[in-house]
Amino acid sequence: MKEIEIKAHARKAEDIKKLFDSLYGEGKPVHKYDHYFRRPGASVQALRIREHKGIIELTTKKTSTSEAGEDNEEYEFQAPLAEKDRAIMFFHALGYEDFFIKKKDGWEWFADDAHVELLSVNKLGYFLEIEILLPFDSSLKEAKDAMRKIESLMEKAHVDKSDYEIRSYREMILESENGIQG
Secondary structure, three states: OEEEEEEEEOOOHHHHHHHHHHHHOOOEEEEEEEEEEEOOOOOOOOEEEEEEOOEEEEEEEEEEEEOOEEEEEEEEEEEEHHHHHHHHHHHHHOOOEEEEEEEEEEEEEEEOOEEEEEEEEOOOEEEEEEEEEEOOOOOHHHHHHHHHHHHHHHHHOOOOHHHEOOOOHHHHHHHHHOOOOO
16 A cells, blocks of 8 residues: 655644544544564664554555655555564564664544544654555545645644654654764
């Protein structure tokens, strides 16, 4: 699937939660634990194992970004949570190494075809993520329409474009762990 997404700093997380609760019903709790792997010496992740909703999702992404947000191609499959240790050993046997851990806790809503999440990420603060998934063969017009819908939801939440975050969580997490100010 092609993922059209914007993430933004949610400086007024309580207000945003109240708004989406009022529009789309009480947000469902979200708890995600992501373990990223990379090829030795690489500066980007190659694979992810996500613990979420009692399963693991194994994912690889082709990511591109613009000032408006991310445009990702994701390839993934699911397995029982009991297979997590075996999946980690499998990735290590293929030569991948541990890279970093990302923890997300918060709430999610569905606004028609848009998936909305308000999440606390590691020690970085709260973020509002809104994404729409499209088929790989979707047109440029469909992608632009999805982006406009996402931007409209961001405006509804009173999130200013200056709060949009184009850096990946990887960049922000690694900067914070190394004491680098971003």
